[in-house]
Amino acid sequence: MLLVAALVGLFFIPEPWNVVAVVAATFVEVGEVFFWLRFLRRYRIQTGAEAMIGKRAEAIEGCSPEGRVRIAGEIWNAHSERPVVAGQAVRITGMDGLTLSVEPLENGRFASGHGKGPD
Secondary structure, eight states: OOOHHHHHHHHHOOTTTTHHHHHHHHHHHHHHHHHHHHHHHSSSSOOOOOHTTTEEESSSSSSSSEEEEEEETTTEEESSSSOOOOTTEEEEEEEETTEEEEEEEEEESSSSSSSSOOO
16 A cells, blocks of 8 residues: 555655655565564464364264264264263364264353354
């Protein structure tokens, strides 16, 4: 935006200040691009399986050892080493293909029956 204003100023600001304005605006614009590139590298976007590990889900079928869970409105096949009853909150510990590995949480049930638990 600043670069556009500098280019417009190139035609309306008298010599030699128009050149100074364009050069200054160019440096500011390049600096801004480098600032945002560096700033945004801090925030890695996680998607897919790595984003699901550690999240909470709700068992919609008992898992002993196979069953199904709901996470973020999606229903997934699940495998648990410890028995899980329907409605119990579980934590996702891994993924093998399209089957999630889960473990039951100690304080067991979600507050609502809609399958939306805190993450």
